[in-house]
Each structure stands twice: as structure tokens, then as C-alpha cells.
Amino acid sequence: MIGASKMGVGLCETAEGMGYSPDLCSYARSDIACATVNGGPIGGLPRPDMLVCCNNICGTVLKWYEVQARYFKVPLFILDTPFCHVGFADEAKRYVRRQLDEYILFLEKTCGRKMDNNRLKEVGKLSLEGQRLWQAVLNTTANRPAPMSAFDAFFHLALIVTLRGTRDVIDYYSQLLIKMKDRVARGKGAIPNEKYRLLWDNIPIWPRTRWLSQKFASHDACLVADTYTSAWCGTMKYIDENNFFDSMAEAYTRIYLNIGIDEMAKQVLEMIDKYQIDGIVMHSNRSCKPYSIGQYDIQKIIEKERGIPSLMIEADMVDERSFAESQVETRIDAFMEVIKQRKGR
Amino acid sequence: MTLLAEFHDIACNPAAYGKKLKKAGNRKIVGYFCSYAPEELIYAAGAHPFRIFGTGENIQLADAHFQAYCCSLVRGSLEAALVGRFDFLDGVVFPHTCDSIQRLSDIWRMNVKGSFHLDVVLPVKLDTPSAKDYMTDVLTRCKSDLEVKLGTTISDENLKKALRTYNQIRKYIREIYEMKSADPDILRGADIYAIIKASMVMECDRLLTLLPLVLEELKKKNNIAEPPEGKRVILAGGICNHPDIYRIIEEAGGAVVWDDLCTGSRYFENLTEESKDPLTALALRYLTRPVCPAKHAGLFTRAEYIVKTARERNAQGVIFLFLKFCDPHSFDYPYIKEILDREGIPNIKLEVEDQLPSEGQLQTRFETFIHML
Numbered sequence: 266m267i268g269a270s271k272m273g274v275g276l277c278e279t280a281e282g283m284g285y286s287p288d289l290c291s292y293a294r295s296d297i298a299c300a301t302v303n304g305g306p307i308g309g310l311p312r313p314d315m316l317v318c319c320n321n322i323c324g325t326v327l328k329w330y331e332v333q334a335r336y337f338k339v340p341l342f343i344l345d346t347p348f349c350h351v352g353f354a355d356e357a358k359r360y361v362r363r364q365l366d367e368y369i370l371f372l373e374k375t376c377g378r379k380m381d382n383n384r385l386k387e388v389g390k391l392s393l394e395g396q397r398l399w400q401a402v403l404n405t406t407a408n409r410p411a412p413m414s415a416f417d418a419f420f421h422l423a424l425i426v427t428l429r430g431t432r433d434v435i436d437y438y439s440q441l442l443i444k445m446k447d448r449v450a451r452g453k454g455a456i457p458n459e460k461y462r463l464l465w466d467n468i469p470i471w472p473r474t475r476w477l478s479q480k481f482a483s484h485d486a487c488l489v490a491d492t493y494t495s496a497w498c499g500t501m502k503y504i505d506e507n508n509f510f511d512s513m514a515e516a517y518t519r520i521y522l523n524i525g526i527d528e529m530a531k532q533v534l535e536m537i538d539k540y541q542i543d544g545i546v547m548h549s550n551r552s553c554k555p556y557s558i559g560q561y562d563i564q565k566i567i568e569k570e571r572g573i574p575s576l577m578i579e580a581d582m583v584d585e586r587s588f589a590e591s592q593v594e595t596r597i598d599a600f601m602e603v604i605k606q607r608k609g610r
Numbered sequence: 611m612t613l614l615a616e617f618h619d620i621a622c623n624p625a626a627y628g629k630k631l632k633k634a635g636n637r638k639i640v641g642y643f644c645s646y647a648p649e650e651l652i653y654a655a656g657a658h659p660f661r662i663f664g665t666g667e668n669i670q671l672a673d674a675h676f677q678a679y680c681c682s683l684v685r686g687s688l689e690a691a692l693v694g695r696f697d698f699l700d701g702v703v704f705p706h707t708c709d710s711i712q713r714l715s716d717i718w719r720m721n722v723k724g725s726f727h728l729d730v731v732l733p734v735k736l737d738t739p740s741a742k743d744y745m746t747d748v749l750t751r752c753k754s755d756l757e758v759k760l761g762t763t764i765s766d767e768n769l770k771k772a773l774r775t776y777n778q779i780r781k782y783i784r785e786i787y788e789m790k791s792a793d794p795d796i797l798r799g800a801d802i803y804a805i806i807k808a809s810m811v812m813e814c815d816r817l818l819t820l821l822p823l824v825l826e827e828l829k830k831k832n833n834i835a836e837p838p839e840g841k842r843v844i845l846a847g848g849i850c851n852h853p854d855i856y857r858i859i860e861e862a863g864g865a866v867v868w869d870d871l872c873t874g875s876r877y878f879e880n881l882t883e884e885s886k887d888p889l890t891a892l893a894l895r896y897l898t899r900p901v902c903p904a905k906h907a908g909l910f911t912r913a914e915y916i917v918k919t920a921r922e923r924n925a926q927g928v929i930f931l932f933l934k935f936c937d938p939h940s941f942d943y944p945y946i947k948e949i950l951d952r953e954g955i956p957n958i959k960l961e962v963e964d965q966l967p968s969e970g971q972l973q974t975r976f977e978t979f980i981h982m983l
Contacts (some may be wrong), residue, residue, distance in 0.1 A: 287940065324937065324938065409775075525716045557679075562717055
């Protein structure tokens with residue numbers, strides 16, 4: 266929200282004034298600063314009673330939450346999900362599963378009440394249903410023209426991120442799915458004249474999504490899918506609907522960013538086929554090392570396996586100081602020229 | 611001290627030493643990253659553990675894999691591997707630490723051929739019962755993986771011998787640190803740097819011969835009573851690959867009397883309990899040792915440790931030495947600084963890439979800092 270409302274630079278600078286290096290993650294920098302000045306688009310978040318974090322996306326989350334736990338002086342629970350370079354080892358599975366028990370103890374102690382296991386099952390079912398619906402929404406973009414773009418997905422994503430496990434997610438995505446199916450039936454595309462279909466990789470450049478979407482649309486290019494929004498429903502295959510609690514250990518551990526680069530490349534290749542992709546736009550995001558380091562290798566794998574071109578945009582998800590508009594524009598234009606030539610216009 | 615020449619030679623060019631060792635053909639050589647790599651297991655398997663450092667060369671090949679915002683350790687070590695400087699390695703062990711090393715491991719596995727690859731996915735949390743059991747499980751798996759990759763079995767007897775060997779080496783190095791701390795003039799900072807860096811790549815037998823000789827020499831020197839002159843400082847951070855830093859600090863009127871570095875005291879602090887089950891004992895050492903900021907052992911553990919070390923070592927100041935783009939250290943810096951300030955311990959931060967800033971600039975910074983102490 267801070268990034269999208271273009272409040273990132275100010276908050277990042279505040280964090281830098283507090284001693285945090287400008288090379289650190291801009292989500293972390295802006296949140297750390299936001300807490301101290303009640304800043305951002307909604308004037309800061311309510312003061313927490315406890316903090317919970319999971320390092321399945323990065324080691325930064327751990328450091329960031331340590332900072333916040335010291336700041337707010339509240340208990341911190343860390344769900345430690347061992348990285349899966351080439352697979353999910355049995356001992357890692359046991360470790361994560363045991364931490365879920367420790368997590369419940371933490372919650373019971375901090376909240377002062379017992380876990381309601383029936384409620385847990387219900388939330389698990391709602392969570393899985395929400396993920397299924399979100400995936401179904403994303404699947405509609407396999408149609409030509411795509412009824413929505415990745416830029417729309419960046420927006421609608423908010424619910425699966427913040428309200429997963431509630432009825433609201435299901436209601437919202439059910440409606441959205443009906444709307445998208447209707448657009449498909451009517452042949453209505455996200456952009457007026459979809460000729461080229463692109464895949465976005467990495468976290469959005471939040472303050473520049475509108476500019477980017479218009480830029481690509483001006484080339485009749487639609488970013489029809491992305492590796493980011495699909496990460497919230499990417500591990501459904503590990504979830505057992507009737508045993509959500511036990512299976513969530515695996516689902517949380519094997520998410521997109523917690524796997525090896527070659528495994529990520531495999532998933533990108535699947536998306537290329539599924540969404541009939543003509544080219545990849547990679548955001549080399551200086552804030553996010555787990556997502557960005559390895560992109561060069563994924564790029565090479567894609568070029569070798571599918572022979573499609575890719576564009577690397579050097580930027581940052583929140584900190585606009587790392588966005589060089591004219592340079593990005595030139596590169597997008599050149600990249601689109603290549604795509605157009607390959608597609609024979 | 612002529613004894614030190616060997617350490618300096620090896621610390622200057624570890625890869626040349628590795629190559630020579632390979633030529634001698636006695637053992638397989640297994641490279642490793644970071645101070646959480648279970649060297650004891652590699653040694654017990656009859657192989658030689660060899661710590662990998664960046665080699666400071668021009669980055670060319672690694673640029674095809676790493677963006678500019680990756681630290682010099684990951685870029686430099688991959689570059690060295692890609693140009694074939696580590697061809698003598700039979701395998702490489704990657705303990706899980708930070709996001710950058712995590713991805714370096716993937717990239718290495720996919721691009722560096724000719725040696726086996728082993729990930730040791732350690733817990734990130736170190737202070738819970740489940741993490742303790744998982745740490746032991748991971749080391750158990752690492753042991754059996756090494757057995758397969760090296761085509762051998764690790765007997766309990768060999769493992770216990772490895773624990774004893776490494777304990778002895780760590781005791782010696784710690785004793786050298788202690789002597790330097792008691793009398794900073796006894797040894798140049800660059801010497802202690804060379805000793806510890808070389809120790810991470812040298813053969814254990816050779817270390818067990820050389821280190822006691824170094825100690826003996828130091829004890830002789832110790833009798834010369836002249837009050838030490840330098841202001842006492844502690845170096846804290848990740849990896850130090852710059853022997854010049856010590857000299858520049860000394861020339862500015864300081865003396866490094868202890869450190870909290872991955873290529874320093876974190877390598878030798880805490881011994882492995884020899885009476886316990888070896889794998890449990892190794893796990894316990896990692897859980898209780900001074901912690902790397904990529905791991906979690908409490909919210910204030912690192913600051914408390916640095917304050918305690920500064921007090922114990924009578925240090926007048928702390929110099930933070932970070933690699934640029936090192937996230938874990940950069941996140942910890944503001945709160946540790948705040949606590950040091952509150953405790954009245956002066957401190958400065960120096961962020962370095964593969965090359966140091968100009969010497970004049972460093973001199974001025976260190977002089978200003980040290981004069982203030």
C-alpha cells in the first residue's frame with residue numbers, strides 16, 4: 266500500500282535516518298519507519314499484541330520482525346521453514362510440523378484462550394477454497410484475449426494476502442470469477458487490442474504499475490500472468506482438505522520462493538505453456554534477493570527451452586529512487602520490437 | 611616470527627594451498643562456506659575441509675549470474691569457481707545462512723561442474739526445542755550424505771577424534787587471541803588475521819604442530835614488559851578479507867584486541883562437548899555459539915554479546931565491518947549501535963566491497979575515531 270500510494274521514498278528515507286542501509290529491502294524499511302511515525306496511507310497499523318512471521322519468503326522477514334518486536338516490545342513467533350533446494354526432507358517436515366504445535370502454544374498463551382480445533386478446520390477449508398477460487402480467477406487469463414491482466418491481479422490479490430481463511434475472500438473471488446468468465450464469453454480483453462502476451466516475474470514495481478500497464482498496452486501487449494500473484498495458490502497440491510493443519514506444514518514450506526532456482530524455472534516454463542506467452546518481463550528487484558538472484562539463470566533456461574525473449578528491468582518494488590523511467594521506457598520499446606518481429610507483427 | 615610466514619603465505623593465496631594439497635593426493639578436498647559448516651564431519655570422513663573465500667579478482671563470469679546488488683562474497687567465490695580456481699575441490703558444502711548464500715548454492719549447483727554439492731539446511735531459529743532436534747537431524751543427514759558422496763563410512767571413533775582435533779585447534783587459536791588481548795603489541799593484527807584465515811584451509815595435523823609453536827614464541831615475547839600503546843578496539847561484522855584493515859587501525863593508533871567475526875572468534879568460540887553423543891554435541895555447539903545475524907537466538911543476543919565482549923576485553927571502541935549488501939548485519943546494526951551508544955561504547959561502521967576504500971580515506975576515518983577514544 267505504501268508503494269502503490271507512492272509514499273515509499275519518504276518512509277525509506279526515514280528508515281535510512283534511523284541507520285538502516287538503503288540497500289535493505291524497501292518493504293522492511295518503509296514498515297519499520299511507518300511504525301515510528303504512524304505514516305503511510307492509513308496512518309500506520311494498530312499497535313500489535315504479538316508478532317508472527319514466517320521465513321518461507323526470505324531471511325529479511327526474520328530480521329524485520331526482530332526489529333518490530335524490539336520496537337513494540339511484544340512477543341514474536343517465528344515459523345522457520347527450511348529452504349527446499351532440491352526437495353523437502355523428512356526431518357524438515359517434522360520440524361515445521363512440530364513448530365505448528367509450538368505456534369498453538371504461543372497463541373494460547375498470548376491470547377489467553379484455548380485453540381478451537383473445529384474453528385481451525387473451518388478456517389482451513391475456507392483458506393483452501395479461497396486459494397482454489399483465486400487460481401480459477403487467474404486461470405481465466407489463459408483465454409485470448411485475457412479478460413484481466415497481471416496488473417489487475419496485483420490489485421485483486423489483496424484479499425488472498427490479507428483475508429485468507431475468511432468467507433469474504435470466497436464471496437469476492439466468486440463474484441470476480443463470474444465477471445471474468447462473462448468477459449471471456451464476450452471476448453472482452455484487459456487491453457483494447459491484445460496481440461502479444463507477456464509474463465511478469467517478481468514483485469510489482471508498486472508505484473509504477475499504472476505507468477507500466479499503459480506502456481505495455483500501447484504496444485498491444487498484455488501481461489497475462491505473473492509468478493507473484495500465483496504464489497498464493499501455488500502449493501494447493503500439498504494441502505489435504507480434511508487435514509489442513511498437518512498438511513499446512515508442507516504447503517507453507519514449499520512455496521515458490523522457498524525452492525531452488527531450477528524448480529522455479531520449471532514452474533515458469535509451465536506458465537509459459539499454459540498462458541501461451543510470447544515474452545517474459547523480469548523485474549530485477551534490488552529489494553528482494555530470494556526472488557531476484559537467480560533470474561539470470563532462469564532467463565537462460567527459458568531462452569534455451571522455449572526460445573522466447575525476456576526483458577530485465579532493474580528497479581525496486583517500493584523505492585522509486587531506483588526507477589529510471591526513460592531507461593526503462595527505451596528498454597521496453599526495444600524489447601517489444603523484438604517480440605513484434607518474432608511474431609511477424 | 612618466521613613461523614608466521616607459512617600462515618601468511620596460505621592466507622594470501624588459499625587456492626594455491628588447496629591445489630598443492632590436491633597434488634599431494636592424500637585426501638579429497640571439500641570446500642565449505644561459513645562458520646556453521648560441520649568441518650568435523652568432513653574431517654571424520656577422511657576428507658579435508660577447505661573454507662571458500664572470495665578471491666578478490668575482477669568479476670566477469672559471475673556477472674552473468676548475479677546482479678550488482680549481491681555481496682562480494684557470493685560474486686567473488688562464484689567467479690573463482692567459474693574460472694576454475696577451485697578445480698581442486700571434490701565437493702562443496704553449503705550451510706544455510708542468508709538469502710544470498712542460499713541462492714549462491716542453487717547457482718553453484720547448476721553451473722559449477724565436477725564436484726559434488728551438499729546443502730546443509732540448518733534451522734534459522736536456534737532457541738527452541740524443535741530447532742534443537744532439527745539441528746541434530748540435519749547433522750545426522752549431513753553425515754550420511756557425506757558418507758555417500760565420499761564413498762566412505764564415518765565411524766564413531768573417527769568422529770570423536772575429529773571433535774577432539776577441532777577442539778584442540780580452536781583452543782590454540784583462542785589462546786593466541788587471549789595473548790594478543792592481554793598484550794596487543796605481541797602480535798600484529800595482520801598476523802592474527804593470517805593465522806585464523808589460514809587455519810580454515812590448512813591441514814589439521816600441520817595446525818596441531820604449528821599453533822603450539824606460535825604460542826611458545828609468544829610466551830617468550832610476553833616477558834618483555836612495555837606498556838602497550840594502541841587504543842583497544844573490537845572488530846565486529848561478517849567476513850573480513852582485508853588484512854590491511856588491521857595495519858591501518860594500528861597506524862591510526864588502535865589495536866584490535868578481539869573480534870566478533872565469522873572469519874574470527876565465531877570460528878573458534880565454544881568447544882564441542884566430547885563426552886556427549888558427537889552429533890548432539892555438534893548441534894549444541896551451533897545452538898549456543900556466538901550467533902550469526904542470519905540466525906535467531908533471541909532479540910537482544912548479539913548486542914548483549916558485543917557489549918559483554920567489549921567490557922571483558924577492556925575495549926574502548928567497536929569498529930563494525932560489513933560487506934556491502936549484507937542484509938543480516940545491516941538489519942542488526944541500528945539496534946546494536948543504539949545499545950552501544952547507551953552503554954557509552956564508541957563505535958563506527960565501515961562498509962566494504964571486495965576492494966577497500968582508498969587508504970587515505972580509511973586512515974582519516976580511523977584516526978578520527980581512535981583519537982576520540
